[in-house]
Amino acid sequence: MDTDPRQRLIASATALLTDEGVEAVTLRRIAREAGVSHGAPLRHFAGRAELLSAVATTGFAELRRRGENLPGSAPRERLLAACRAYLGFALDNPAMFELMFRHDLIDAAEPELASTNTAAFDHLSELVGAAQRDGWRAGTDRRLLTASLWAALHGLAELWLWGGLDGTRVRATLDVTLETYLG
């Protein structure tokens, strides 16, 4: 059964997020969606930021899940698939992706979020490390290389979200980025 009020509120918030975007996810609308009074959410979360942090945590978990079930066996092939998975996540869940990186809406210090968060980064870092052991850019510092690659993907997603890149062109641009790093 799913009578845990925390989970119900997170579910309502997530539905609101994917349906109407990040601006629609207010405490009062979440409460209405869940069929409770406007003050009820504060019985289970210290404030709006804490509830949204819980929602974002599920987003990071899903992102990490996508980064684990990767096709391919060669390290560089797997790293490439992970990069495509990152952008695929952003394209499939634009509102969630936006929320996950809105530091004014969520509390980055929230422990559960922070751990899920760094876990996703560490996973990418491991893929980079495996590719390096395979001979790809072995001379570059692993953490810096991971951050650089991550930023390149992240910027692509962010610019698409912003409106600077239309949907079809973002795929072609991703190919250029991947070719630059891994070609």
Add this chain to the structure above:
Amino acid sequence: MDTDPRQRLIASATALLTDEGVEAVTLRRIAREAGVSHGAPLRHFAGRAELLSAVATTGFAELRRRGENLPGSAPRERLLAACRAYLGFALDNPAMFELMFRHDLIDAAEPELASTNTAAFDHLSELVGAAQRDGWRAGTDRRLLTASLWAALHGLAELWLWGGLDGTRVRATLDVTLETYLG
């Protein structure tokens, strides 16, 4: 003299932005800062988005200005300097940079903003074109290459703003990115 009320409001908003961050830039606070009543700004701007768009326009203009006075004469040298300038702008004006890419706060369709905006992109595109004519990645589509490079820089700035990269590490990561693209 600077008695143009539009300019006064933009100046107050900019001061508020750099001093207290993007969340503090509300219409009512801008009005207070400018010493007028809370409804006065709506005499000169159709709404909050239009005022913030005007502020963001000055940001894009400053960004473009930085991209013009570049050291170096060799095309690749100039392109490299432009990339450093982009990140330098973000590091120097984090709140302005954040505002410029907050599509929920500004109106991307605002004509003056859109033109200043694409002008900055076109300038970077020209630098890329010059470098290509100099033999750098001549086989890649110029627009896609420009977008890819821009995204790599933008993501770096965005992740730093988000908190994922500390200030010193962002410089080192930028070096890795530039080495990847231009090395």
Add this chain to the structure above:
DNA sequence: GCCGCCTGTAGACGGCGTCTACGTCGCAGT
């Protein structure tokens, strides 16, 4: 001299996050 526009004021409305006081169960301890 009068009209109209520019600029600004003051108040209202609904929505927001948050706080507080108040209910209402169900269940554990004596």
Add this chain to the structure above:
DNA sequence: ACTGCGACGTAGACGCCGTCTACAGGCGGC
């Protein structure tokens, strides 16, 4: 069996916010 308490929810208030409307002064052009 009664009591007390903790989990859960309600209702109202407060001070923000953006926006709308009604109103007032000031000043140049007919």
